[in-house]
Amino acid sequence: MRFRDFHSNVQLRIGLSFISGTANNMVLPFMSIYFSGKLGDTLAGMVVILGILAGVVAGIIGGHYSDRFGRKKLMLGAEIGWMICFLLMAAANSPWFESAGLTFVLMILVSMFWGIHGPANEAMLLDVTAPEERKFMYAIMYWMNNLSFAIAGIAGAFLFKSYLFELFLGLAIVGLLSVIITYLFIQDEYQARMAKKNELGSQRSQPSIWSNYRKVLRDKTFMVFTMASLFLVSVEFHLGNYVSVRLGKEMADAPFLPWLTNDWRIDGFKMLGFMRTENTVLVVVLSLFMGIMMRRFPDRKVLFIGYTGYIAGYSYLAYSNQPGLLLLAMFIATVGELMYVPIKQAYLGNLAPDHARSSYMALYGMVYKGATFLGGIGVILGGMLSSWLMALLIAISGIIGMVMFYTILAQLEERKHGHFPAANSSLIDASKSGLESTS
Missing domain, CATH: 1.20.1250.20 (MFS general substrate transporter like domains)
Incomplete structure (x- = not known):
């Protein structure tokens, strides 16, 4: 291709x-x-x-x-x-x-x-x-x-x-x-x-706008996919919320590497800038390379290995104050993200039947709004909980999303081949039969 x-x-x-x-x-x-x-x-x-x-x-x-x-x-x-x-x-x-x-x-x-x-x-x-x-x-x-x-x-x-x-x-x-x-x-x-x-x-x-979205909301596979995506996307959104606040408070003047105690020191704001830059550079440099390299492996294996690295990396960012280890965790999280994003988005593209694609995409767009909200909640909780407990909560959120995704994997594969639930299939079949009978 x-x-x-x-x-x-x-x-x-x-x-x-x-x-x-x-x-x-x-x-x-x-x-x-x-x-x-x-x-x-x-x-x-x-x-x-x-x-x-x-x-x-x-x-x-x-x-x-x-x-x-x-x-x-x-x-x-x-x-x-x-x-x-x-x-x-x-x-x-x-x-x-x-x-x-x-x-x-x-x-x-x-x-x-x-x-x-x-x-x-x-x-x-x-x-x-x-x-x-x-x-x-x-x-x-x-x-x-x-x-x-x-x-x-x-x-x-x-x-x-x-x-x-x-x-x-x-x-x-x-x-x-x-x-x-x-x-x-x-x-x-x-x-x-x-x-x-x-x-x-x-x-x-x-259909009216209400009856139209009621049908979409009844699509259990899509709704589980959307909720799983919300939990997974929120893992990354904590970087710009809780993680940035924590680093700003806790990392005042840390050595960049343990053996460089007096030569190169860094605070939380600079560390956040380094991590964001690392994330962007890695995505730009590795995206297409990763796509080509991962073609030889089954999508399912790539997807869940990617999820695991992504969750582990971002969860560690919520806990550590060691600059070198933070950069390593960001590397692992970014590589995991590069592995899973194209596959997950392709599954999303296969989820919606032809006659309701925009409606499905509109509801799925609320995932990012919800993740922004959860990121804000993370800042509030971070003021009351220890960093290791916040890291644990972020990891649990990602694991819940990954498990939810696993439960619908068979249905996602069926959608890939055009097999939809009865409510959607009947409408598609009716449209096809109308065309065939007229012709």
């Missing part, structure tokens, strides 16, 4: 993801600092909370309507929306006019448009890829996302404070580029299939 073998939709979206991801990461990770300085810590926290809520609600609504009206319309609407928002942000942070309050409101709207765009974009990629292509597709996307984050983090640190107007203007231009490419070149295969069914007289009555 090569990149040029992908459908043109996949090639275009991967390229756009890299460009837009680089532009976004030059600005958005620093917005909390911006709002804290302009509006105070309380409102800086509010923009995060309201952004999450807006994204969740918009994603649920957008996922439903993407399955009803097609992917391209929702994607275009969202891209036009955030392009206008970024243009207005540029105006609100220009040399002639400044309004942190307007920027605050526009950031919430951007989160809403991202919530609409995400499920439609994910479903569109799945519409044009076969199950055997998805592991490679997700491996490339994972690598590109981390590369864009690495580039943007360095550039944003130098440009954000002095060139905010120009950065927002750049985001608006990238949004315009996305609109043009989506409108002219993205093919909505799902909408085309819907139109063909309508012409052949097999159109079915569309």
Whole structure:
């Protein structure tokens, strides 16, 4: 499988993801600092909370309507929306006019448009890829996302404070580029299939948004997969929450290596920076290499070895204050993550039936919101519990997720070959029979 073998939709979206991801990461990770300085810590926290809520609600609504009206319309609407928002942000942070309050409101709207765009974009990629292509597709996307984050983090640190107007203007231009490419070149295969069914007289009555998601919630395999992912993803999210707070308090002036007591010392904030840099560099350098190397082994074995390394590495970060061992633990955790992510994402792509992909992706998107919440809970618990107990709780969380994943592995393999539970199968079969009888 090569990149040029992908459908043109996949090639275009991967390229756009890299460009837009680089532009976004030059600005958005620093917005909390911006709002804290302009509006105070309380409102800086509010923009995060309201952004999450807006994204969740918009994603649920957008996922439903993407399955009803097609992917391209929702994607275009969202891209036009955030392009206008970024243009207005540029105006609100220009040399002639400044309004942190307007920027605050526009950031919430951007989160809403991202919530609409995400499920439609994910479903569109799945519409044009076969199950055997998805592991490679997700491996490339994972690598590109981390590369864009690495580039943007360095550039944003130098440009954000002095060139905010120009950065927002750049985001608006990238949004315009996305609109043009989506409108002219993205093919909505799902909408085309819907139109063909309508012409052949097999159109079915569309369910309400509640009945639609009720069916998704009744899919036990998907719900177990989602809960398992929540527990597993939360393991990593503790790095930016409890682990960073603990290192800031406990590691004041530690020797980088035990035998360098007077030469090279480090504090918790620098240690966190080293670990984040190590994680990013390893992902960029090893992603594609790991994908090629792991092809010779069964997916199941790679998946669970990866989970084990990932859980062990991140759990140790919650306990140790030895810089050398922390870097080793981050190496083990990152390699484990590189092993399991493409396989897990490919299983996710096979979970949803064709007629409800956006709805499934919208609900799955809540995993990351939930992991953010659990990361915050970890900070609270960390103030009351010892570091070894926190490490144990993080490890237990990951192990629960891994065991839950193991219990549905057989069903995931069945979905890979197009075998769905009765509720979904009946709808798919009915659609097929409608086409066959008309033809």
